[in-house]
Amino acid sequence: MKLIGYFRSSAAFRVRIALNYKGLKVxxxxxxxxxxxxxxxxxxxxxxxxxxxxxxxxxxxxxxxSLAILEYLEETHPEPPLLPKDxxxxxxxxxxxxxxxxDIHPIQNLRVMGYLRDKFGQTEESxxxxxxxxxxxxxxxxxxxxxxxxxxxxxxxxxxxTMADLCLVPQVFxxxxxxxxxxxxxxxxxxxxxCMRHPAFDAAQPSRQPDAEP
Numbered sequence: 001m002k003l004i005g006y007f008r009s010s011a012a013f014r015v016r017i018a019l020n021y022k023g024l025k026v027x028x029x030x031x032x033x034x035x036x037x038x039x040x041x042x043x044x045x046x047x048x049x050x051x052x053x054x055x056x057x058x059x060x061x062x063x064x065x066s067l068a069i070l071e072y073l074e075e076t077h078p079e080p081p082l083l084p085k086d087x088x089x090x091x092x093x094x095x096x097x098x099x100x101x102x103d104i105h106p107i108q109n110l111r112v113m114g115y116l117r118d119k120f121g122q123t124e125e126s127x128x129x130x131x132x133x134x135x136x137x138x139x140x141x142x143x144x145x146x147x148x149x150x151x152x153x154x155x156x157x158x159x160x161x162t163m164a165d166l167c168l169v170p171q172v173f174x175x176x177x178x179x180x181x182x183x184x185x186x187x188x189x190x191x192x193x194x195c196m197r198h199p200a201f202d203a204a205q206p207s208r209q210p211d212a213e214p
Contacts, residue, residue, distance in 0.1 A: 017205035096164035104138035
């Protein structure tokens with residue numbers, strides 16, 4: 001398999017963690033989002049959305065959208081699991097994942113910030129303020145969902161990493177870049193620290209990727 005991503009992409013980060021956690025070896029390739037390489041015709045032929053990641057399977061099939069890729073990896077390589085065995089637990093993990101992937105990330109990512117600047121004359125500072133607002137709004141919901149919940153353990157759900165943690169950790173990295181005050185989210189902070197002590201998460205972080213930049 002080949003994973004096409006970008007070192008700072010939250011979505012690619014999620015998939016890298018999953019591949020590491022499940023012990024799957026892939027070839028890594030990069031499309032530099034800030035240089036617009038994701039809009040090159042050869043990549044658009046693979047992923048018409050012009051987004052990363054894309055996972056090219058050995059069969060030649062191309063999978064896009066990080067959550068769909070995570071579900072594929074879970075179905076084809078179920079151990080160690082990223083979803084609980086019970087239906088209610090799976091629903092909770094997916095709901096936590098979607099707080100990040102549906103409610104935070106899409107409205108604070110690179111192309112949205114670029115649109116704010118280019119079409120609405122926003123400054124870099126005001127675009128960052130926009131991102132901070134939506135990260136904090138989402139994190140308030142995530143924190144309230146896990147703090148004191150009987151299903152929360154060392155991780156967002158139980159004592160082993162789940163899909164929710166794979167989505168949360170990259171968003172915390174983004175939050176730090178946008179100077180979000182993380183002291184308001186103590187449970188998220190605790191889980192993030194636990195995750196980053198796990199080799200699968202540590203090896204997937206942006207600074208450890210071949211295309212990493214300062």
